[in-house]
Amino acid sequence: MNIDFRRLSDSDADALVRFLTGERWPFHVIGEVDDATARQWVAEGRFASEENRSFWIVADGTPVGLVRLMDLADDTPMFDLRIEAAHRGSGIGAQAVTWLTRYLFTEFPEVRRVEGTTRQDNVPMRRVFLRCGYVKEAHYRDAWPAYDGTVHDTVGYAILRRDWTAGTVTLPPWDDDPID
Template identity: 30%
Template sequence: MVIESRASATSPALVLRRWCADDLDALLAAYRDPVLRRWTRVPATTAAEGRRWLDRVRDDWDDGSRYSFAVIEDGVDGPRLVANVVLKGAAPDRPAAEVGYWTASWARGRGIAPRAVTMLSRWAFDRFEALERLDLLHQVDNVASCRVAQKSGYLFQEVLPARPPFPLDGHRHTLTAP
């Protein structure tokens, strides 16, 4: 499964594709970033943790519970991992699902997350006929995720009360089917 965007005068092409075992080193490099680790729940800081992360992502695809994509940018030095986007809880008969993402430190501030979230959202609405709504959730102190949601066309809906493993209240942003 591959989803591609075209390059523009200001943005290189992005490719969303399934994660594979060859992505281990790039995954570990991304997880060296303490900011990324702050907002993620499943660690991938050692080779063993990274392999478990990749195995889980593969298993989730196979059972249809989650669809995680490696986001690859076609850069000057060749393709490079820049982010991860994920669709959670989608099923043929469910009207709502959730999207999530993270961006590698070397790719932040360049509009990659909104582009990747938008690509994933379009794919989700095309793939799941019954899907009417996508939610993007984040903690209230994650201002960058609020901006990504807005830039991706997700509208703020409500403040959600804190619940484990999240210590602070959150925001729910929603995108409805076109």
């Protein structure tokens, strides 16, 4: 499967709304996006603004996912990844995270690190983070409200520019609590 990335344009608004409303997003706070919410997000610049850039994930000429890059004025941007259910588990997530990491470090020389979070129970995404050189840096208990009213733990991952450049992975010092 040939994967490509194409930046969203203003003419993509209706296609973006159809994409967001046409799927269930089980690991997002809003699991089912309605038309009005999707259009509001587009109008607010959530997908395209000075702080945000979004890209279609295109497989063999057809959009199958979306990469949204956020906080682009910061030295630590974050991202959101959505892949259509029919294409999940096919390796597209790892390709997308590899691509967005390279994109951010190449296009934004001031970026020192890239961060991403997911729910603790989103095992496939957690594997993608690790496969792509990201390191678990945080575990936030009861921090992710789900659309069904449940609350989940949030897990945070990041990759440092210096690790990406060197092809290494450095772990944070977990045993550094001060002891009285």
